[in-house]
Each structure stands twice: as C-alpha cells, then as structure tokens.
Amino acid sequence: xxxxxxxxxxxxxxxxxxxxxxxxxxxxxxxxxxxxxxxxxxxxxxxxxxxxxxxxxxxxxxxxxxxxxxxxxxxxxxxxxxxxxxxxxxxxxxxxxxxxxxxxxxxxxxxxxxxxxxxxxxxxxxxxxxxxxxxxxxxxxxxxxxxxxxxxxxxxxxxxxxxxxxxxxxxxxxxxxxxxxxxxxxxxxxxxxxxxxxxxxxxxxxxxxxxxxxxxxxxxxxxxxxxxxxxxxxxxxxxxxxxxxxxxxxxxxxxxxxxxxxxxxxxxxxxxxxxxxxxxxxxxxxxx
Amino acid sequence: xxxxxxxxxxxxxxxxxxxxxxxxxxxxxxxxxxxxxxxxxxxxxxxxxxxxxxxxxxxxxxxxxxxxxxxxxxxxxxxxxxxxxxxxxxxxxxxxxxxxxxxxxxxxxxxxxxxxxxxxxxxxxxxxxxxxxxxxxxxxxxxxxxxxxxxxxxxxxxxxxxxxxxxxxxxxxxxxxxxxxxxxxxxxxxxxxxxxxxxxxxxxxxxxxxxxxxxxxxxxxxxxxxxxxxxxxxxxxxxxxxxxxxxxxxxxxxxxxxxxxxxxxxxxxxxx
Numbered sequence: 001x002x003x004x005x006x007x008x009x010x011x012x013x014x015x016x017x018x019x020x021x022x023x024x025x026x027x028x029x030x031x032x033x034x035x036x037x038x039x040x041x042x043x044x045x046x047x048x049x050x051x052x053x054x055x056x057x058x059x060x061x062x063x064x065x066x067x068x069x070x071x072x073x074x075x076x077x078x079x080x081x082x083x084x085x086x087x088x089x090x091x092x093x094x095x096x097x098x099x100x101x102x103x104x105x106x107x108x109x110x111x112x113x114x115x116x117x118x119x120x121x122x123x124x125x126x127x128x129x130x131x132x133x134x135x136x137x138x139x140x141x142x143x144x145x146x147x148x149x150x151x152x153x154x155x156x157x158x159x160x161x162x163x164x165x166x167x168x169x170x171x172x173x174x175x176x177x178x179x180x181x182x183x184x185x186x187x188x189x190x191x192x193x194x195x196x197x198x199x200x201x202x203x204x205x206x207x208x209x210x211x212x213x214x215x216x217x218x219x220x221x222x223x224x225x226x227x228x229x230x231x232x233x234x235x236x237x238x239x240x241x242x243x244x245x246x247x248x249x250x251x252x253x254x255x256x257x258x259x260x261x262x263x264x265x266x267x268x269x270x271x272x273x274x275x276x277x278x279x280x281x282x283x284x285x286x287x288x
Numbered sequence: 289x290x291x292x293x294x295x296x297x298x299x300x301x302x303x304x305x306x307x308x309x310x311x312x313x314x315x316x317x318x319x320x321x322x323x324x325x326x327x328x329x330x331x332x333x334x335x336x337x338x339x340x341x342x343x344x345x346x347x348x349x350x351x352x353x354x355x356x357x358x359x360x361x362x363x364x365x366x367x368x369x370x371x372x373x374x375x376x377x378x379x380x381x382x383x384x385x386x387x388x389x390x391x392x393x394x395x396x397x398x399x400x401x402x403x404x405x406x407x408x409x410x411x412x413x414x415x416x417x418x419x420x421x422x423x424x425x426x427x428x429x430x431x432x433x434x435x436x437x438x439x440x441x442x443x444x445x446x447x448x449x450x451x452x453x454x455x456x457x458x459x460x461x462x463x464x465x466x467x468x469x470x471x472x473x474x475x476x477x478x479x480x481x482x483x484x485x486x487x488x489x490x491x492x493x494x495x496x497x498x499x500x501x502x503x504x505x506x507x508x509x510x511x512x513x514x515x516x517x518x519x520x521x522x523x524x525x526x527x528x529x530x531x532x533x534x535x536x537x538x539x540x541x542x543x544x545x546x547x548x549x550x551x552x553x554x555x556x557x558x559x560x
Contacts, residue, residue, distance in 0.1 A: 026390050116336055120499070166393050166394075166401060166404075169386065169389065169393065170390070170393075170394065172379065172381070172382065173379050173382070173390045176379040176380055176381055176382070177378065177380070179341070179377055180377035180378065180379060180440075181362075181390070182340075182360070182361040182365075183339060183341075183362075183364050183365060183377065183393040183441075184365060184390055184394060184395050184440055184443075184444050185360050185362050185365035185366045185391070185394040185396065185444055186362055186390070186394045187360075187362045188362070210453055261385050264549040278467075
C-alpha cells in the first residue's frame with residue numbers, strides 16, 4: 001500500500017461524490033415521493049450522456065450548453081415513461097414494479113446500442129478537458145472539479161425547491177401521507193408525474209458530465225444504478241437529505257479501495273455491493 | 289332552501305357485505321348535521337363515500353349542486369369539501385404551520401403563495417394553534433393533532449366540513465373547546481357534517497341527527513326526536529349497557545355535561 005497516494009485518492013473521491021449525489025438524489029426522489037424503485041434510473045443517465053455526445057458530434061455543442069437541451073429532453077422522456085407504464089403499477093407488488101423498471105432499462109440500453117453502437121464514445125475536443133492544476137502534489141482536473149460544482153449546485157437547488165416552494169411542499173406532502181394529500185386538494189398523480197420527470201432530468205444532467213469525464217458505452221447505466229442504489233440504501237430508502245453525506249462516503253470508499261488496495265481498480269464494483277450488504281445487515285440487526 | 293350536500297340512495301358493498309344501504313340525506317347551508325349509530329353501523333364508510341376515499345356501488349352524491357359521485361378526493365376538496373379524520377392524517381415530518389399551508393395552497397384553485405400564507409395563518413389562529421406553528425407534528429398531543437387536522441381542513445376554505453369522531457379520546461375540557469370550535473366554524477356559514485359517539489356533544493351541536501344501524505337509516509330528526517324514538521333506544525342506546533367502549537365514552541360524555549365550563553354553549557350563543 002502506497003500511502004503517498006492517499007491525498008490524491010481523497011480528493012478524487014470527494015470530486016466524484018458530487019456526480020454520485022446528483023444521480024442518487026434523483027433515484028431517492030422517485031423512491032421517496034412515488035415509492036417506486038427505478039432500476040432504469042442509470043439508463044436516464046446513459047441517455048443524457050449520449051444525447052450530449054450527439055449534440056457535440058452533430059452541432060458541436062459544448063457539454064455545458066448541452067445541459068440546457070438534455071434537461072428538458074430527459075424530463076419529457078421521464079414523463080412519457082411514467083404516463084405509459086409506471087403509473088399503472090403504483091399499487092402493484094414491488095417485484096412487478098422492479099421487473100417493469102428493469103425491462104424499461106433494457107429497452108433504453110438496446111435502443112442506445114442500435115443508435116450509437118457498442119463502442120465507447122467521448123466528448124473529446126472541449127478546450128477545458130485537459131486543464132487542471134496541482135495543489136501540494138495533488139492534481140485536480142478542471143472537468144472533475146466542474147462536474148462536482150455543477151452537481152452540488154443542482155442538488156442544492158433541489159433541496160431548496162423541496163424545502164421552500166409550493167411544488168416541493170406538494171412533493172413532501174405526497175411522500176409523507178398520500179391520503180392526507182388528496183384530502184387537502186393535492187392531485188397525487190400529477191405530483192408523481194412531475195417527480196418522476198424531475199428524477200430523470202437530474203440523472204440525465206449527470207450523464208452529460210460523465211460523457212466528458214469518461215468514455216461511456218450504452219451499458220454505462222447499470223453501474224450507475226448500482227452506485228446510486230448503494231448511496232440511497234446508505235442514506236436510508238427515500239431519505240433525500242442524507243444523500244450528500246452517503247454519496248461522499250461511497251465515493252471515498254470507492255476511491256480509497258481503487259487506489260490503495262493492490263489491484264483495487266478491479267474491486268470498484270465490489271465496494272458498492274459490500275456497502276449495500278453491510279448496511280442492510282446492520283439495519284436489520286438494529287430493527288430485530 | 290337548497291342543500292349543499294345531497295346524498296341520494298347511497299349504497300356500498302364489499303363483496304357480499306353491505307356496509308351502507310340506500311342512505312339519503314341533505315345538509316342545508318350553515319347546518320350542523322350529525323351521523324350517529326352503534327359501532328359497525330356504516331358511519332365511517334358513509335363519510336368515506338362523501339369525501340371520495342370510496343366510490344359508492346349505487347347512488348348519487350351532489351356537492352353544491354355538482355355531481356361528485358365519482359370525483360377524486362382532490363377535486364372534491366377544491367370544490368369545497370374539507371375533512372378531519374378520526375385517525376389523524378398529518379404530514380408527519382412537517383411543522384404545524386407547514387401542514388396547514390399545504391391545505392391552504394392546494395385546497396383551492398390558483399392560490400398565490402401570499403394568499404396561502406394568509407389563509408394558513410387564519411386557520412392556525414382560529415384553532416388556537418398559532419403558538420405551536422413551528423412545532424414538529426410529532427411533538428403534538430392528541431388534542432393538538434385533532435386541532436391541526438381541523439385547521440388544515442379549514443385552510444382549504446371548505447363550504448362543507450366533515451368531522452369524523454373528532455371528540456373521541458379527548459378529555460372533558462378538551463372536548464368542550466372542540467365543541468366551541470365547531471360552533472365557531474358553523475357561525476361562519478360552513479356546513480358541518482359529523483360522526484360522533486359522545487352523545488352530549490351531539491345534543492349540544494347538532495341541528496339534525498341521522499341515526500344509522502346496519503348500514504341503513506334508522507331514524508332522522510332533531511336530537512330530542514331521535515333519542516325518544518323507541519327503535520333508536522333499542523338499537524343504539526341499548527348497546528351501551530353491554531358495551532364497555534360505549535360505557536367509557538358515555539362516562540366521558542357525562543363529564544362533558546357536568547364539567548364546570550358547561551356554559552360553552554351559552555358563550556358561543558352570545559358570540560353569534
């Protein structure tokens with residue numbers, strides 16, 4: 001183990017945590033407000049990445065500009081998926097819901113494979129891609145830093161919206177008591193629709209950033225569903241406020257394992273499963 | 289006088305069980321209308337049909353002249369129907385003020401944020417909750433929870449308020465305060481339809497009483513009329529002797545009647 005890599009591992013983990021929080025907060029929103037565990041969440045992220053890639057290839061759009069186009073596109077995709085399928089399984093057993101969302105994920109993934117093929121795609125020629133600076137031997141890339149800042153701003157915006165706007169109050173009311181919400185005049189189905197569209201939108205914006213950070217393939221989504229799921233489980237199902245702390249924990253764990261453990265890079269995905277496993281076992285012991 | 293709430297032949301069956309059988313009634317503007325009956329008489333099912341949590345098997349329901357028989361709850365609310373539950377239904381992770389604000393904001397169409405705040409403040413003040421406005425709901429006691437339930441319903445600006453056993457479990461002094469509150473609501477022109485087990489409360493409040501038994505109407509009239517009806521005495525009051533729950537409630541009720549502040553009615557009368 002080479003401890004001289006520790007500061008770099010910590011900084012990389014912290015910078016990754018912003019994007020993780022952004023993707024996870026959308027998943028937590030769908031679980032917390034609608035009560036649906038969306039296994040297609042990572043595919044919204046993937047679709048966002050490839051839309052940004054296509055906008056870059058076809059029109060030369062900078063990813064920062066693409067954010068403005070991908071957001072409404074993903075909200076519409078999310079809304080259409082909600083209206084065409086999700087709303088029919090809201091009272092169905094959880095297994096049916098999971099199978100449905102998993103199926104939606106497979107459809108989206110294969111549509112992307114048809115359109116863009118299986119090769120990794122990257123938004124390479126942006127001027128700031130290779131920018132970066134060194135602080136005390138730790139290198140900080142402009143792109144990871146930028147994605148961290150943008151992600152945290154979006155998450156903070158969501159928190160503000162939930163805390164202080166009528167729409168946010170409606171979402172919390174529906175999440176906390178669906179019957180009570182209907183009786184004081186809230187149209188629960190419409191709040192669900194908006195929450196699901198917003199959830200897809202947030203994942204899609206995360207996807208735009210991954211298109212610059214990495215070279216995603218159409219199968220990138222499942223991995224991010226898994227990461228987001230580990231974070232959501234760690235925060236507590238449906239707990240939106242706990243997401244930032246949980247994302248930081250998971251991102252740091254991943255970064256430390258990948259950097260400090262020999263051959264650790266191959267163990268990245270194991271970290272998420274281990275976190276889900278430990279948290280579930282620990283919680284169930286506490287309950288029992 | 290036209291009715292604000294009219295039920296015509298309402299029935300509800302669950303499989304083979306008929307919970308509500310051919311019930312018809314009208315509530316006039318500004319009236320306090322009580323629905324009473326032994327446990328299992330179908331009172332709560334009837335209230336669920338009125339508020340929209342259940343859809344009737346047959347029959348028709350009109351609210352302010354509009355057919356609302358199959359209308360979802362949120363639209364009934366926006367039309368002017370408020371409901372407070374026996375088992376309170378708050379938003380548990382919000383403050384008192386926020387709970388009421390949700391009702392004010394979404395209980396009517398197109399309410400601006402400032403107007404919603406004004407309505408919420410008004411409802412908090414009227415129910416005596418303004419000092420508790422920043423309390424988390426989980427810190428409230430039962431009386432305060434029931435007040436919150438009523439405050440949230442009032443904030444939706446209802447024309448008809450449904451109260452489902454809001455006196456149950458209250459101590460005598462608390463029940464007296466609740467009676468005053470209901471009178472105050474009626475004095476503002478809101479029609480009140482309520483289910484109640486505590487008989488002196490029914491006596492003090494109700495303009496008219498509908499007695500239900502086995503899902504159907506047994507009697508209807510003033511409190512004096514229905515309580516002197518032999519069928520009611522047999523079906524309803526007769527149960528009290530061998531039903532410990534009813535016995536307990538009637539003890540509650542006696543203390544309401546005998547408590548020193550029994551001039552609550554007189555006070556409200558003067559205010560009106």
